[in-house]
Structures are given as structure tokens and as C-alpha cells.
Amino acid sequence: MLDKFLWVGFPYIALALAVVVSILRFTWKPFSYSSLSSQFLENKQLFWGSGLWHWGILWVLTGHLVAFLIPRQILAWNSAPFRLYLLETSGLIMALLALVGVVALMVRRGSSSRVKAVTSTMDWVLLCLLLLQVTTGIDTALRYRWGSSWYASNAVPYLWSLLLLSPRPELIQPLPWLPKIHILSGFSLILIIPFTRLVHFLVVPISYYWRKPQVVIWNRKGLR
Amino acid sequence: MDIRSQIAMVFHLDKCIGCHTCSIACKNVWTDRKGADYMWWNNVETKPGTGYPTKWEDQNEYKGGWIIKNGKLELRLTSKGKFLQKIFYQPDLPTMDEYYEPWTYRYEDLFTAPETDDQPTAIPISKVTGEYIDIEAGPNWDDDLGGSALYARNDPNLEAMTEEQRLQLLSIETLVMFYLPRICNHCANPACVAACPSGAIYKRGEDGIVLVNQNVCRGWRYCVSACPYKKVFYNWSTGKSEKCLLCYPRVETGQAPACFHSCVGRIRYMGVLLYDADKIQEAGVRPDEELVTAHREMLMDPFDPAVIEAAKKNGVTEQIIKAAQNSPVYKFVKEWGLALAPHPEFRTFPSLFYVPALGPVTYSVENGVALNPTSADEIFAPLDQARLPMSYLASLFGAGQEAPVRYAMKKMMAIRTWKRAVTVGDVDMQVALDGLREADCTTEQAEAIYRLTSLCNYEDRFVIPPSHREQAVEVLTNPLEKKGAAGFGFREQPVRGA
Ligand code: HEM
Ligand code: SF4
Ligand code: SF4
Numbered sequence: 001m002l003d004k005f006l007w008v009g010f011p012y013i014a015l016a017l018a019v020v021v022s023i024l025r026f027t028w029k030p031f032s033y034s035s036l037s038s039q040f041l042e043n044k045q046l047f048w049g050s051g052l053w054h055w056g057i058l059w060v061l062t063g064h065l066v067a068f069l070i071p072r073q074i075l076a077w078n079s080a081p082f083r084l085y086l087l088e089t090s091g092l093i094m095a096l097l098a099l100v101g102v103v104a105l106m107v108r109r110g111s112s113s114r115v116k117a118v119t120s121t122m123d124w125v126l127l128c129l130l131l132l133q134v135t136t137g138i139d140t141a142l143r144y145r146w147g148s149s150w151y152a153s154n155a156v157p158y159l160w161s162l163l164l165l166s167p168r169p170e171l172i173q174p175l176p177w178l179p180k181i182h183i184l185s186g187f188s189l190i191l192i193i194p195f196t197r198l199v200h201f202l203v204v205p206i207s208y209y210w211r212k213p214q215v216v217i218w219n220r221k222g223l224r
Numbered sequence: 225m226d227i228r229s230q231i232a233m234v235f236h237l238d239k240c241i242g243c244h245t246c247s248i249a250c251k252n253v254w255t256d257r258k259g260a261d262y263m264w265w266n267n268v269e270t271k272p273g274t275g276y277p278t279k280w281e282d283q284n285e286y287k288g289g290w291i292i293k294n295g296k297l298e299l300r301l302t303s304k305g306k307f308l309q310k311i312f313y314q315p316d317l318p319t320m321d322e323y324y325e326p327w328t329y330r331y332e333d334l335f336t337a338p339e340t341d342d343q344p345t346a347i348p349i350s351k352v353t354g355e356y357i358d359i360e361a362g363p364n365w366d367d368d369l370g371g372s373a374l375y376a377r378n379d380p381n382l383e384a385m386t387e388e389q390r391l392q393l394l395s396i397e398t399l400v401m402f403y404l405p406r407i408c409n410h411c412a413n414p415a416c417v418a419a420c421p422s423g424a425i426y427k428r429g430e431d432g433i434v435l436v437n438q439n440v441c442r443g444w445r446y447c448v449s450a451c452p453y454k455k456v457f458y459n460w461s462t463g464k465s466e467k468c469l470l471c472y473p474r475v476e477t478g479q480a481p482a483c484f485h486s487c488v489g490r491i492r493y494m495g496v497l498l499y500d501a502d503k504i505q506e507a508g509v510r511p512d513e514e515l516v517t518a519h520r521e522m523l524m525d526p527f528d529p530a531v532i533e534a535a536k537k538n539g540v541t542e543q544i545i546k547a548a549q550n551s552p553v554y555k556f557v558k559e560w561g562l563a564l565a566p567h568p569e570f571r572t573f574p575s576l577f578y579v580p581a582l583g584p585v586t587y588s589v590e591n592g593v594a595l596n597p598t599s600a601d602e603i604f605a606p607l608d609q610a611r612l613p614m615s616y617l618a619s620l621f622g623a624g625q626e627a628p629v630r631y632a633m634k635k636m637m638a639i640r641t642w643k644r645a646v647t648v649g650d651v652d653m654q655v656a657l658d659g660l661r662e663a664d665c666t667t668e669q670a671e672a673i674y675r676l677t678s679l680c681n682y683e684d685r686f687v688i689p690p691s692h693r694e695q696a697v698e699v700l701t702n703p704l705e706k707k708g709a710a711g712f713g714f715r716e717q718p719v720r721g722a
Contacts, residue, residue: 215427
């Protein structure tokens with residue numbers, strides 16, 4: 001029963017809430033969507049925190065996404081030891097960058113009095129969850145070799161089974177508790193997206209690539 | 225021809241007394257809120273000085289404005305290809321320290337302090353942290369050259385001057401200063417708009433006012449860095465950018481903006497300019513020495529039938545065209561050549577122009593009596609003996625070119641002399657008339673300039689066509705609902721997102 005909830009119910013609740021509430025928040029409270037940057041108040045520590053965190057985590061997430069999309073090719077790639085080590089090491093380095101980054105962000109939030117003035121409880125919840133997520137991820141990678149292979153062979157089919165609405169929790173049940181926590185906190189992070197500043201990555205402004213440099217809006221015509 | 229109408233401005237610096245009334249008017253109406261507390265959409269700087277935020281003119285540091293790259297205009301800050309590199313951390317963003325940390329005083333202490341031998345004091349506390357703060361800077365820390373060893377000496381415009389001139393400018397016997405009130409220029413080629421990755425900043429088609437859509441802004445802060453005048457501000461509490469909105473609810477109803485209306489020296493003028501938006505790109509890549517001319521060529525003659533027809537095609541109403549024909553700004557900028565845009569080399573084509581300050585005019589004095597000029601040359605001689613070197617003003621208003629500044633100054637000197645000949649009569653009339661001719665000014669023009677400078681009423685200074693009712697935002701919503709909210713346009717309280 002608990003297993004069913006943890007590996008089927010909870011993920012669905014998290015995903016559903018993330019999608020629905022994000023859309024509702026975007027529709028009803030667009031003003032609340034912001035990066036909530038605090039660089040204006042403190043920028044020296046942020047350089048290390050935000051830079052390392054974002055570059056690290058975005059590569060790690062890209063890795064997760066690529067293996068999610070093409071698990072077979074990843075397994076094939078990993079069949080040669082050299083390529084396996086290359087993938088594992090680069091993944092580990094990126095994760096370590098993210099770890100240093102998130103720790104730096106936490107130190108910063110705790111130490112700069114100006115940043116404290118704009119820190120909410122949810123900011124702390126988020127940073128703690130992110131720290132948990134990154135540490136359990138790194139720990140899993142170090143303990144249970146080779147993560148990139150069994151992620152592709154076990155976890156990815158599980159994620160696809162969720163996506164295709166025929167969940168197979170039995171793929172997760174036999175895993176050790178460490179990767180289990182990693183998966184749970186991952187879904188928790190998805191769950192809290194719409195309740196935290198995490199919404200900022202849903203509005204990454206890629207439209208900049210194609211929009212015209214000047215924006216002119218006519219009240220009269222309601223035109224751009 | 226793509227003729228658009230732009231609500232434009234002239235500030236006559238000779239009349240500015242540096243009283244900061246404009247700043248306070250704006251603060252009271254718009255920025256007396258948490259997160260906006262440090263913002264001065266209108267500020268008045270003492271020049272020479274480093275300004276607010278400190279050294280805003282130094283684009284090597286802040287990377288604002290436009291540069292020419294491969295014959296095309298490009299933002300100095302970033303480009304489509306590179307903007308994501310700076311998104312997690314903005315290396316060019318000024319921080320609160322470059323402005324100042326807003327503070328208040330703990331006034332309650334005056335009443336609640338326990339009884340002791342000492343008087344209770346109200347200690348300064350930061351408006352950000354609420355903690356005690358050792359005040360080190362304020363928005364006008366160098367007012368009237370206060371602390372000029374630190375501030376005036378670091379004015380970026382001094383680079384245009386020789387070492388000797390610099391020493392002279394800063395030595396106590398020959399000190400000189402003037403005031404520079406600044407608001408957003410509502411540029412024709414705004415760098416803030418072009419830099420915003422979210423496309424949240426826009427220029428209004430009807431009147432060219434540049435606004436930030438608070439619902440679309442995501443706090444990426446490119447606008448703050450890209451504006452070379454540092455007139456977009458980051459609200460540290462809401463996580464959104466804000467800027468001068470030219471009091472558009474007032475302008476739409478034909479009233480002067482708060483800072484304009486409250487100006488004690490009556491230095492501010494507002495009127496319509498018709499400009500050809502098709503010319504922006506081409507004008508923007510002209511070399512520095514042609515920029516002032518290129519900008520003026522963009523501003524079209526509101527009496528030209530071809531211009532009127534093109535304007536109408538763009539939906540510019542009869543009423544606006546009429547206002548453009550009556551525009552004090554058009555006269556100062558284009559007809560008379562007296563008003564100049566600040567730092568044209570930033571290439572944003574400001575819609576705010578300054579009549580440079582003539583400053584103290586040095587006449588030669590003999591036996592305690594001022595000697596009046598005996599030839600046209602003598603009228604203009606003080607220009608080159610002035611304490612404020614022409615090269616300084618050229619750096620501020622001429623993209624380094626002295627000619628346009630000198631033209632304006634000469635005209636003003638000639639008019640002064642001529643007016644003295646007319647009213648006091650101690651200057652030889654022929655000399656005065658020679659002066660006018662040399663300054664490229666007829667007596668009719670001189671009279672008109674004199675009137676619009678010295679005897680101007682509200683209606684002369686502000687020729688603002690009210691919007692057609694169906695276009696005005698304020699008629700669509702009840703303004704009282706907006707009290708304490710984020711502004712006109714939407715009604716939510718400006719609370720920080722989670
Ligand atoms: C391409 C996507 C992303 C962009 C453009 C982006 C951009 C930003 C920006 C501009 C900030 C504000 C930094 C400042 O204070 O100036 C920020 C903060 C933050 N971002 Fe991202 N981000 C992205 C993706 C992510 C992802 C995927 C995560 C987490 C999984 C994340 C987590 C955070 C956190 C936790 C903060 C707060 C840092 C603090 O404590 O101040 N971001 N992000
Ligand atoms: S002066 Fe105003 S319109 Fe011009 S770039 Fe700056 S903020 Fe934008
Ligand atoms: S025009 Fe209005 S918003 Fe802009 S600086 Fe003046 S008072 Fe402030």
C-alpha cells in the first residue's frame with residue numbers, strides 16, 4: 001500500500017499539481033512569476049552560488065533528460081569502459097559544481113542580512129530539498145555503480161511507465177533506500193515548483209531569439 | 225516614411241535652481257513603497273559629479289547603450305547569440321551600493337527610550353534590513369559639489385578635458401557647477417526595450433512613452449544594465465523592474481507630469497515631436513560628429529504636408545498634429561538649435577533635450593563697472609574664458625563635438641546682449657545686432673526665445689494633446705482602486721512571489 005502511494009500516487013499528485021497550479025498561477029497571478037533575483041542586494045557570493053549551481057544543475061538535468069529520451073543509446077555508449085568513465089566523471093563533476101553552488105547559495109542566504117530580508121520560508125524549503133536531491137544523487141552515483149547504466153535500464157522504464165499511464169512500481173521497489181530518497185525528493189521538487197520561486201525556469205525567455213529588437217504597442221489597435 | 229508622434233521634453237538648465245522639488249513630487253506619487261524606496265525616477269545631479277547611480281555615464285563599466293558592429297547597431301551589453309551567458313548572474317548590473325541603501329530613523333525611540341541622563345536619539349536604520357546602518361551614501365551625496373574631491377573629480381566627462389583644465393575646474397577659486405535633472409528619456413531607440421529578454425518593456429505607439437509591463441517582467445534585469453542613463457530600476461522587493469512612466473495617466477488627460485508641474489524654476493517643457501521611425505537605424509550608425517544632426521533630421525517638420533499625410537496614415541490624430549505644430553520642444557530643438565540630447569553617443573535617441581547652462585558670464589570689469597561689449601567678437605569672448613570648459617559640455621551634450629554646444633551658447637549670449645540693448649540700453653544696438661547675426665538668429669527669433677524662456681506660462685510650456693478618450697487607460701478603470709497597488713493597468717497588490 002505504502003509502496004503504491006510512494007511510487008504511483010505521489011508522483012501523479014506531484015505532476016498534476018505542478019502542471020495545474022503552475023498554469024493557474026500563471027493565469028491569475030502573472031505578477032508573481034519572477035526570478036526574484038537578489039543580485040541587486042548582494043552580488044559577490046551570488047556569482048559563485050548562482051553560477052556554479054545553475055551550470056551544474058542544468059547539465060545534470062540535461063543528462064537525466066537525454067537518458068530518459070534515448071536509454072538504449074546510453075546503454076550502448078556505456079558498453080565501452082572508457083566512454084562509461086567519461087560519462088560518469090563528467091556527470092559527477094557537474095553534480096559537484098551544483099553541490100558547491102547550492103551550499104554557497106545557502107551560506108549566502110544565511111549570512112547576508114540584506115538577502116535575509118527578502119528570504120521566505122519557501123526559499124529555505126526549496127534550498128534544503130535541492131541540497132538533499134543533489135547529495136543523494138551524488139551519493140547514489142558513488143555507491144551504486146554505475147548509475148548512468150541502471151538509471152537507463154531501471155529508472156527510465158519506470159518514468160516512462162508513469163508517463164504512459166501504466167505505472168510499474170515494481171521497478172523501483174527493489175532499489176536501495178538511497179536512490180529511493182532521490183526519486184522521492186525529485187517528485188517533491190516537482191510538486192513544489194508552483195509554490196516556490198522555481199517557476200522561474202518555466203518562463204525562461206527563449207522568445208528573445210526570435211522577437212524584434214523594438215517592441216511597440218498601440219493602445220488603440222491593441223496591436224504590437 | 226513611418227511618422228510617429230512622441231511626447232518629448234526640454235529642460236532649460238539655466239533656470240534650474242537645484243531645489244529637488246521634482247524629485248520629491250515623483251517620489252510622493254510613485255516610489256514611496258517598499259522595494260522602490262531607493263529609486264529616484266527623477267533625480268537632480270550636480271555637475272561635475274559622479275551622479276546617481278555613481279558614474280552612470282561610464283559605459284566601460286556598465287555596458288549600457290548601443291555600439292556599431294559590422295555597420296549595424298548592437299547593444300553593448302549583449303546580443304541574441306550571447307544573452308543566456310549572463311542570465312544566471314549579471315556581471316554588469318549595478319548593485320544597491322552603487323545607488324545607496326535606503327534608510328529611515330527609529331523615531332519611536334524618542335518616545336520610548338528609558339529615562340537617562342542623555343537625550344534619546346533616533347538612530348538611522350536600513351529600510352532593507354531594519355538594522356542600524358552607518359550612512360555612507362545617499363542619492364545626492366555630492367549635492368552642490370559636496371565631497372567634490374571624491375565625486376566631482378571622478379566625473380567621467382572630465383576625460384574629455386586637458387589636465388590643466390581639470391585642475392582649474394576643481395580648484396576652489398574657480399569652482400563651477402550646474403544642475404542636471406534627469407528622468408527617463410523615453411528614447412526613440414530604447415536600449416532597455418531591446419535588451420529585455422521577456423519583451424516586457426515596450427514603447428507606446430500613440431505617444432512613445434516607454435513602460436514596463438509588470439505582469440510580463442521576470443526580473444532578468446537586462447534593462448537595468450542596458451539603459452545607459454540608468455533609468456530602469458530593480459525593485460528588490462517585488463523582483464520586477466520599474467521606471468518613470470512619464471505620469472501617463474496625467475499626460476493622457478493633457479496634464480503635465482508631476483515633476484514637470486511642480487518644477488519651481490519652470491525649466492521643463494513638454495510637447496509633441498513627429499519623427500520618422502524609418503530613419504532610426506540609419507541615423508544610429510552615423511559617426512559621433514554627425515549624431516546631433518542625424519537626430520535632428522529624424523524629427524520632421526509638422527507643417528510639411530507630406531509629413532502630415534504620413535502621420536495621419538499611422539493614426540496620428542489632427543489634434544496631435546496641431547500640438548506638434550505648437551510644440552515648444554520642436555522649437556527649442558529643431559527650429560532654434562538650442563536644446564541637445566544628453567550623451568547622444570549612447571545612440572538611444574532620447575526624447576529629452578537640455579538647453580545647456582550658460583553659467584556665470586564673465587564680463588571684463590574696470591573700476592567696478594562691467595564693460596559692455598564693443599564688438600560682436602567681444603560678446604562671445606566669455607565663452608572661451610568660461611570656467612566650465614566647452615569640452616566638458618561637449619562631452620555631456622555633443623558626443624564630444626563642441627560645435628552644436630557652441631552654437632546654442634552663442635545664440636543665448638547674443639540674445640542676452642541684444643535684450644540688454646533693448647531694455648537697459650547700455651549696449652550699442654549695432655553691436656547687439658551684429659551679435660545676433662553672427663549667432664544665426666533674427667530679432668523675431670530672439671524675441672520668441674526670450675519669451676518662451678523667461679515669460680512662459682503653463683500653456684506655453686506644456687502643449688500636451690489629451691488622448692482620445694477611448695485610448696486613455698484611466699477612463700477604463702477606476703483610479704481609486706489603484707491606490708497602494710502596483711500602478712495603473714492592473715489591480716493586484718505588488719506582493720513578492722513565493
Ligand atoms: C535555464 C533555466 C534557468 C534560468 C535562466 C535560471 C535563472 C535564475 C536567475 C536569474 C536566478 C536569480 C539569481 C539572482 O538572485 O540574481 C535564479 C535563482 C535560482 N534558481 Fe534558477 N534558473 C534556471 C533554472 C533553474 C533550475 C532548473 C533550478 C533548480 C532545479 C533553479 C534553481 C534556482 C534557485 C534555487 C534559485 C535561488 C537562488 C538563491 O538562493 O538566491 N534554476 N535562477
Ligand atoms: S532612458 Fe528610458 S527609454 Fe531610454 S534606454 Fe533608459 S529607460 Fe529606456
Ligand atoms: S514624469 Fe512622472 S514618473 Fe517620470 S520622473 Fe516625472 S514625476 Fe516621476
